[in-house]
Amino acid sequence: TPATKIKIKQAVEKRGERVRIFGWVHRLRQQGAMIFIVLRDGTGFLQCVLTGKLPQTFDALTLTLESSIQITGTINELPEGKTAVDNHELSADWFSVVGKAPGGDEAFLNKVSEDRAPDLLADARHLVIRGETVSSTLKVRAALLQSFRAAYASLGLLEVTPPCMVQTQVEGGSTLFAFDYYGEQAYLTQSSQLYLETCLPSLGDVFCVAESFRAEKSHTRRHLSEYTHVEAELAFLTFEELLEHIEEVICRTIDGVLADPKTKALIDSLWPEGESFTPPSRPFMRMDYRDAIKYCNEHNITRPGPDGTDGPHVVGDDIAEAAERKMTDQIGKPIFLINFPKEIKSFYMARIPGDEGFTESVDLLMPNVGEIVGGSMRMSGLDELMEAYKHEGIDPTPYYWYTDQRKYGTTPHGGYGLGLERLLAWLLNRFTVRETQLYPRYTGRCKP
Ligand code: 4AD
Ligand code: MG
Secondary structure, three states, rough: OEEEEEOHHHHHHHHHOEEEEEEEEEEEEEOOOOEEEEEEOOEEEEEEEOOOOOOOOOHHHOOOOOEEEEEEEEEEEEOOOOOOHHHEEEEEEEEEEOOOOOOOOOHHHHHHHHHOOOOHHHHHHOOOOOOOOOOEEEEEEEEHHHHHHHHHHHHHOOOOOOOOOOOOOOOOOOHEEEEEEEEEEEEEEEOOOOHHHHHHHHHEEEEEEEEOOOOOOOOOOOOHHHHHHEEEEEEEOOOHHHHHHHHHHHHHHHHHHHHHHHHHHHHHHOOOOOOOOOOOOOOOOHHHHHHHHHHHHOOOOOEOOOOOOOOOOOOOOOOHHHHHHHHHHHHOOEEEEEOOOOHHHOOOEEOOEEEEEEEEEEEEEEOOOOOEEEEEEEEOOHHHHHHHHHOOOOOOOOHHHHHHHHOOOOEEEEEEEEEEHHHHHHHHHOOOHHOOOOOOOOOOOOOO
């Protein structure tokens, strides 16, 4: 019988049929006259059995891990509980090697990942991604992006693609990557926020999924030099409505991801035995910045002082990463931390009416990660914005297009940015955001 060419994920529909599959040798084991291959093709894993009756069984003994092969045979259903993926396996009647891998250490790299030095693993990322942990992570990442887009579509936001090469900063000069742009100074974007704001009068509420770049000199679990930034901007809304929108987007996106059984299984596989991701319950807790300062002091969560000794937090302090995480882990659920002092936040943030030292700003904090979203209402008055540039020491000239928004039909508006890798670290119980990127970029690492 002729064999139909299929991908591994289709195997379940092809039980009893003769099929042809292309893939890579993920695992290899010999047991008497039988050779077991776990074949991988990106869509799944399939156990293939080569028996002594096969004309090429002898060649099979020279098979190596990570070789690419073509294999034909019949998909046999197995009794429940037999150790094979999805309770079926391919009983092979023929195979051929497409690209033979050398075998030995090189090809084994992705199977022994835990034992390797981090730098070696990072250099070998192109092989490590073939392993189950990373490939599952990347599959969930793809599902998450789809789910974000579906959530935004259902809420009526339009997707735009802003530029990555820019001449303005958004989140402070110290983390800018600068480069020469045909003789002019330019930067890799820190955030698409300013561009999204310009879209409101043209396209209505908008979102983007774009790379953002930060020259973060410190090594932390959650800082990357390049990361995927999901950002949205909405017009004619209040701060409270902005918070409700953020909650809605996150819950719809998470629900969408968990609703697909395949994705759910991948997520579960990344949690330790007996543990799993707990979807957040609504409404998210809201906590005023000043109450967070109080919380830290009441729970002995200190702040590192300039002389090396730790001390209590005072209003006006930036709550450092460690303190923020300690508080979030103690509380153990998502927190909207709101109303930060203006001195520690970005120049464009709207002040709280009647409480001008503070801003209509929000950080969404998640257990195990800390801040995953930063957002705010934006200043809508022209004079106020000009004053803010001055206070920040920003030359307003290159910002003319941003300033113009306050001239041609200004409105109350607000938005936020979400770090995709941080959301994934929360969802997939990863220790660092680096594990959730295809080829992570951080201090000292720009390859592969
Ligand atoms: O809090 P941030 O700096 O806010 C902004 O960029 C706003 N302009 C966004 C907006 O309002 N449109 O960054 C937003 C989020 C953070 O909460 C964090 O999740 C992520 O981006 N982020 C990083 N993720 C990984 N590595 C870094 N170095 C990051 N810096 C920020
Ligand atoms: Mg922030």
